Amino acid sequence: MTVLARGSSLLRGLLGRGPALGESAAPRVLSPGTAGRGSAGFRSSGVRYEAVVISGTEMAKQIQKEIHQGVESWIALGHRRPHLSIILVGDNPASHTYVRNKIKAASAVDHVDERTICNGISPEKDVDGFHIINIGRLCLYQHSLIPATAGAVWEIIKRTGIETFGKNVVVAGRSKNVGMPIAMLLHTDGEHERPGGDATVTIAHRYTPREQLKIHTQLADIIIVAAGIPKLITSDMVKEGAAVIDVGINYVHDPVTGKTKLVGDVDFEAVKEKASFITPVPGGVGPMTVAMLLKNTLLAAKKIIH
Amino acid sequence: MTVLARGSSLLRGLLGRGPALGESAAPRVLSPGTAGRGSAGFRSSGVRYEAVVISGTEMAKQIQKEIHQGVESWIALGHRRPHLSIILVGDNPASHTYVRNKIKAASAVDHVDERTICNGISPEKDVDGFHIINIGRLCLYQHSLIPATAGAVWEIIKRTGIETFGKNVVVAGRSKNVGMPIAMLLHTDGEHERPGGDATVTIAHRYTPREQLKIHTQLADIIIVAAGIPKLITSDMVKEGAAVIDVGINYVHDPVTGKTKLVGDVDFEAVKEKASFITPVPGGVGPMTVAMLLKNTLLAAKKIIH
Numbered sequence: 231m232t233v234l235a236r237g238s239s240l241l242r243g244l245l246g247r248g249p250a251l252g253e254s255a256a257p258r259v260l261s262p263g264t265a266g267r268g269s270a271g272f273r274s275s276g277v278r279y280e281a282v283v284i285s286g287t288e289m290a291k292q293i294q295k296e297i298h299q300g301v302e303s304w305i306a307l308g309h310r311r312p313h314l315s316i317i318l319v320g321d322n323p324a325s326h327t328y329v330r331n332k333i334k335a336a337s338a339v340d341h342v343d344e345r346t347i348c349n350g351i352s353p354e355k356d357v358d359g360f361h362i363i364n365i366g367r368l369c370l371y372q373h374s375l376i377p378a379t380a381g382a383v384w385e386i387i388k389r390t391g392i393e394t395f396g397k398n399v400v401v402a403g404r405s406k407n408v409g410m411p412i413a414m415l416l417h418t419d420g421e422h423e424r425p426g427g428d429a430t431v432t433i434a435h436r437y438t439p440r441e442q443l444k445i446h447t448q449l450a451d452i453i454i455v456a457a458g459i460p461k462l463i464t465s466d467m468v469k470e471g472a473a474v475i476d477v478g479i480n481y482v483h484d485p486v487t488g489k490t491k492l493v494g495d496v497d498f499e500a501v502k503e504k505a506s507f508i509t510p511v512p513g514g515v516g517p518m519t520v521a522m523l524l525k526n527t528l529l530a531a532k533k534i535i536h
Numbered sequence: 537m538t539v540l541a542r543g544s545s546l547l548r549g550l551l552g553r554g555p556a557l558g559e560s561a562a563p564r565v566l567s568p569g570t571a572g573r574g575s576a577g578f579r580s581s582g583v584r585y586e587a588v589v590i591s592g593t594e595m596a597k598q599i600q601k602e603i604h605q606g607v608e609s610w611i612a613l614g615h616r617r618p619h620l621s622i623i624l625v626g627d628n629p630a631s632h633t634y635v636r637n638k639i640k641a642a643s644a645v646d647h648v649d650e651r652t653i654c655n656g657i658s659p660e661k662d663v664d665g666f667h668i669i670n671i672g673r674l675c676l677y678q679h680s681l682i683p684a685t686a687g688a689v690w691e692i693i694k695r696t697g698i699e700t701f702g703k704n705v706v707v708a709g710r711s712k713n714v715g716m717p718i719a720m721l722l723h724t725d726g727e728h729e730r731p732g733g734d735a736t737v738t739i740a741h742r743y744t745p746r747e748q749l750k751i752h753t754q755l756a757d758i759i760i761v762a763a764g765i766p767k768l769i770t771s772d773m774v775k776e777g778a779a780v781i782d783v784g785i786n787y788v789h790d791p792v793t794g795k796t797k798l799v800g801d802v803d804f805e806a807v808k809e810k811a812s813f814i815t816p817v818p819g820g821v822g823p824m825t826v827a828m829l830l831k832n833t834l835l836a837a838k839k840i841i842h
Contacts, residue, residue, distance in 0.1 A: 345678070366671045366672030370712055372651070396744065437701060
């Protein structure tokens with residue numbers, strides 16, 4: 231399972247080159263009439279937002295530059311170059327479904343236990359952050375190797391300058407390597423050993439009734455969605471000026487081109503008219519996840535987390 | 537710190553004999569006019585709730601009976617009687633403040649690290665559930681020794697028959713031994729190895745603005761409060777028919793008697809007019825925490841969690 235997760239992260243990295251760019255952290259505030267779209271996005275003040283599209287691709291480049299510098303200084307001190315060994319079954323990105331099915335089939339007959347594999351890795355080399363010790367440390371607000379996707383969401387929020395202190399956050403999705411660690415990072419104390427976001431966090435999931443999800447997202451200053459449902463978050467569910475982080479990866483049939491395309495969980499075109507910040511899919515959380523995996527590799531090589 | 541937590545749990549147990557009783561799990565539905573109170577509690581149907589007061593004391597007795605039976609069957613199989621060794625500094629319940637201060641003072645000069653102590657205990661004997669392995673297991677939805685207060689809240693909800701699936705829950709308080717594990721138990725999947733509550737959970741805390749807390753609690757079907765603030769939860773914050781679990785322990789000056797009395801975080805008298813279920817302080821979560829500590833002791837003796 232670790233293999234698959236890492237593989238799909240890389241896949242996302244490969245696919246993650248969107249056209250969107252958002253170097254500035256300040257929201258572009260448009261006055262009425264500067265865009266020809268409906269009035270749904272207008273505030274009582276008369277100004278309205280169009281979201282800054284956060285480019286995960288660009289941000290990931292910056293982080294990779296930092297990692298590169300970190301690696302070089304580390305080697306300059308006489309240390310060995312950090313290594314990341316990826317056990318990727320199959321070498322063609324397009325074969326991921328086949329690989330997934332193969333692993334599924336294998337685990338059904340071989341009783342490969344995901345947890346046994348995760349705990350079998352030495353915790354200080356566990357760059358995925360899935361070892362029980364790393365999860366324990368994360369949940370006890372200590373330094374740990376943080377699951378890469380959760381780390382990516384955290385870095386996007388922090389580097390963009392999106393305020394979390396005392397804010398309402400909805401995390402839609404409760405998986406133990408994405409939704410759960412994101413909720414953990416965001417609700418915890420900013421003064422802890424591993425500082426948290428001090429946000430009020432609502433954890434929603436498949437059993438949250440849709441109308442309740444809408445009530446919660448309408449209150450949210452930040453919406454983070456990792457549900458695997460295209461267009462789960464629509465414009466009417468988003469408060470004006472909210473930040474929207476899309477962790478979804480869905481392959482859908484495009485009736486226009488007849489091809490399969492990658493989309494997230496957010497109705498991007500409509501929501502970006504209302505949000506202050508938004509991440510695209512592809513080119514948002516995906517490439518940042520790869521960058522965070524590399525960052526974890528450097529941290530592991532330096533044995534900073536132990 | 538472990539010492540203190542366990543000491544104060546026991547203290548709660550000693551103090552936890554309230555007059556309230558609630559053997560029935562069905563809410564008492566009163567028709568209008570049966571009580572001379574205001575109309576705030578009326579539903580559109582004309583009936584209104586007065587909360588069933590859940591007696592933690594009575595429920596704890598039942599659990600202790602079950603544990604007793606469990607211990608006897610265990611011994612009958614030739615095993616040694618389970619032992620719980622409590623390192624309680626000071627033997628007078630009233631001296632807990634003094635003990636707390638002594639521990640505080642000692643840790644300031646001796647550098648006693650709470651985490652080192654928790655992790656120093658063998659995880660399978662860690663009846664407090666504070667060891668990093670137990671926290672990791674809890675957060676990975678595996679069987680674990682669950683922190684006693686969180687276990688108490690869970691048992692109160694389940695044994696009373698309060699529905700959690702798809703419901704809105706607010707947990708006010710984010711401590712790692714109370715609020716965090718409660719949120720973890722309630723939001724997770726009911727189909728996991730260690731079944732969760734499948735609720736939508738909002739984690740609130742000291743940095744949640746009061747007016748935002750109110751918005752969240754008004755949406756909540758279940759409110760769990762562990763904040764240490766008397767009357768934090770007032771009647772206007774509670775949805776009609778909600779269940780209210782009070783984990784607060786506050787010693788306040790009673791101007792009528794001139795003495796110190798124990799109160800929770802809920803404005804009990806007012807909220808019980810609106811809630812469907814409510815736990816009192818004392819006599820609610822306190823005695824149940826002691827029962828769950830004993831249950832953990834039996835589980836540890838049987839080496840069921842490993």
